Amino acid sequence: MSLDSIQLDRAIGAVVASAAGDALGSQYEFGPQHPDTMVPQFGEGVFGHAAGEWTDDTSMAIPLLDALAAGNDLGDSATQSEIVARWIEWSRKAKDVGAQTRSVFTGIRGDVTADAALRASRTRHEQHGRSAGNGSLMRTGPVALGYLTRPPAELVGAAGAIARLTHWEDDNADACALWCLTIRHAILTGELDVRAQLVHLAAPRRDRWAALVDESLMPGAHPRDFSAQNGWVVRAFQAALTAVAGATSLVDAVERAIRGGNDTDTVAAIAGALAGAVWGGSAVPLDWQRRLHGWPGYRASDLVRQAALATRNGASDAEGWPTAARQPTYPRSDFLARHPHDDGVWIGSLAALDRLPAEVDAVVSLCRVGTAQVPAHCEGVQVWLIDQPGRNPNLDIVLAEAADAVAALRAEGKRVFLHCAEGRSRTAAVAALYGGKHRGAELPQAWDDIRAALTGFAPQAFLQSAVERLVSSAQPRSGIVRG
Template sequence: MGDALGVPFEFKDRGSFHCTEMIGFGTHNQPAGTWSDDSSLILATCKSIQENSDQIVIEDIRQKFREWLFEGKFSPFGKVFDVGNTTRTAIVSGQSQDNEYSNGNGALMRILPLAFIDCTEDDVRKVAAITHGHWISTEACVIFVNIIKEWQKGWNNGTYRSLEEIVHDLKLDPPFDRLCRIDELPESEISSSGYVVSTLEAALWCVLTSKSYTECLLKAVNLGDDTDTVAAVAGGLGSVKFSFHELPDPWVNKIKNNDLIQDCLF
């Protein structure tokens, strides 16, 4: 949902637009409700987990990424219209990109499914490293997954902790040290670029400073720049604080290729 809201506004400067509803066209000239590579790679990951009995099989996930890039599978219309340079290079070459200049958000944007299966931090790192192997990218994914798993653990064992409590208790070294107080910062100090740390910060900021799912997603898009990915990651984190049923029916009804989405979920 966040991905589709953000697609028409990707790369637009903050303050140059104001998103209030699900619209189409814009940056990528796609109809309303069209989702991008963020959701495609989440769905590809979900399908692999589903077909492998909730197990992580790295080569199978990689193969499904190839099917997406080269054949248009796991996309709303059978074609790819948006892909990051690092992701494309890694999929084409079959080699993880692990230099410090390859710390875009292309692994973080697709790591959400691992928050809902039994896996280790090393498993998260390996899935992230299919495309983004630098430690900053892999650790951002570990932090993201751990936050959601910690919330779920509290629900399951009767020691519920709010998302705010979990985030405020984080003790992390740079470049992740701002996360524990991210909701105290003003919007002017929140970057919404494609840098993985900025995306994680922006997504958490949107979730923690919003009172509803709708507000969270619109706030993420209206930060500008990498609108679809920030909103997609915020939507994933928001799923542990807000109810999907809070989202407007017109938005839900506009989402493209719902049959594919339902087929891939596990």
């Protein structure tokens, strides 16, 4: 089974939205609860993380993601040993490492192996009588991507094994398994259904977790209800679940998690993984994606690449995406023109990336691009927009975000190139929306002006309808970035 474009979008969302929640929640960590009117903003984290920089939650998830992106099996002891080694390498210079995790790393004797980590993890648990911090759950999201087409029992085993490398207690293995199963189900179906996954837990512990899930899904429940102990894996699980279950959008889910207070970055990272699996990576605001960065020097585009590879057992698709330096271009569709309503914006096709004017220093791509196709001096903004009806679950959000990204880049003084594969349909739609929404053009005139500028003008009917809907509607849309 191969994933369709919507399922792939959701798989990518599980990674990108988690990192976004982590980075957005960083400056509110250990802080108070917040009212529903508070809109979280990016800022410097409590431990000195820069605005938009993810913390230990995402940094510890990346070795899992990278292992899957390389085609490795998380159930293999050699893979687990490599993950532990990377965690320890990261921890040496990390701004923050959880107390439980650092204790395990310190307790490893001799060679750094999965077995050594397990011994240290178990010893730490036996010495203290507990080891159920939320540090295992915060990093678990990527695990699901390697088991989308495999039996659920294998996912349960892998999630539990990875959890126990630092957190021995059964609550960690159960929470990670249940969360990964729920992410898996959401990616494959688009549905949030935790209860259906309970059957995969060990029978003696199933009823307890069913009660915990029911408590999280009570009408009116909020992450604030669980904030007092959300450093505990069980309460972090409940806080993240109620954040997503009570949300109307991905953004709402992440913001609800942060408003709960206390361990905000971790709860928002956990919630983001599930919210991304439900609503998709295309629901993550581009403004958030542009800011994201962190160890080991990754940005949002790197997370997208690694997530896509993880779902394909490390393999690229037939056109080499997402690892090829270049994506195929269409010589007969080599279009490049100035936007008729803004001479600081150029519009065209993928092929035109090879002959951009020297003034261009930002590229907004409405199609897949190769890893080396956007000029090195340009900021690249990737937009997930499929040029086929019924393939974009967040169509209005994506179109508006693309136009808003062009406007934001222009406000920063950048010269922008907006393009899709052939410069016919997606480019035309977003260019018209930009003109109508941000440049004061009447939409009929905007369409006419774009048609005159763009030789290959041929927007799909569903895109035209969406643009007209967005320009005519003055109502705020759930999920769009604010501020």
